Amino acid sequence: MKIVKKILVALLIILIAMQFYRPEKNLAEDGHTAAFLAETNPPQEVRALIKAACYDCHSNHTNYPWYNNIAPLSYWMAAHVADGKEELNYSEWATYSKKKKDHKLEEIGEMLEKGYMPLKEYKWLHEEARLTDVQRDQVMEWAKRARTLYDIAPEPQ
Ligand code: HEC
Known part of the structure; x- marks a missing residue:
């Protein structure tokens, strides 16, 4: 029992110490995706969907939830953003x-x-990122259409 208590105290100390290290945040100014949007020209709905469902991990700006202030959640999120x-x-x-x-x-x-x-x-915590089938199809259709801009892999219709 004594040892369990010691381990718990040690873990608590580690957890507190972790709070002092904050991973650098991913915060770009507005307009960071302007070039992408201008080129691939997604329809309004698709713009809104990718912003809500993808930008947090696939752009230079993340909208952080309050719990990002808590380590180790902050580390975990920073790793997802970096990998994404x-x-x-x-x-x-x-x-x-x-x-x-x-x-x-x-x-x-x-x-x-x-x-x-x-x-x-991410979907557990972000309702707006749970795309319906129709929304998913809209994004897929835009992505397919945008590929024709680059004229590389024309798929037979
Ligand atoms: C919570 C963070 C997060 C969100 C939100 C997110 N992604 Fe990702 N995405 C990742 C990570 C991490 C990887 C790299 C590791 C992996 O493939 O699991 C990745 C990889 C990818 C890849 C590359 C896959 C490959 O095999 O090369 C694509 C494409 C992608 N994501 C598209 C999207 C799209 C489209 C959305 C929005 C509908 C989205 N992601 C939302 C974190 C995220």
């Missing part, structure tokens, strides 16, 4: 090659079709 941005960052669209843009749009379609994105733990 590495795979796909709408704020850095202009730096991607044509081939990469085409490929990312293809992957967006695949992720949505399989229901892998947004991540499920």
Whole structure:
């Protein structure tokens, strides 16, 4: 029993110490996705959907919930944002090659079709990110259409 108490006290101290380290936040100014939007031209509904469901992990700006102030949740979220941005960052669209843009749009379609994105733990906490089938189809349709901009993998109709 004594040892259990000691372990609990040690864990509590670690948890408190963790609060002093805050991962750097992902906070860009407005307009960080302007180049992406101008180029791929999503319809209004799709703009709103990707903003609500994808930007937090795939752009240079995250809307942080209050619990992001609590470690280790803050570490966990920072890791998701870093991993997500590495795979796909709408704020850095202009730096991607044509081939990469085409490929990312293809992957967006695949992720949505399989229901892998947004991540499920994100959907538990973000109601606005739970896309209906119709909304998902709208985003997939836009992604497919936008691929034709890059003229790389024309799919037979
Ligand atoms: C909570 C954070 C989070 C949200 C929200 C999120 N993603 Fe992701 N996404 C990730 C992470 C982390 C990865 C990289 C690791 C992985 O594939 O699981 C990723 C990977 C991807 C990839 C690359 C997959 C691959 O295999 O290369 C695509 C495309 C993608 N996400 C699209 C989306 C779209 C579209 C949305 C919105 C509908 C979205 N994501 C919402 C975190 C997120």
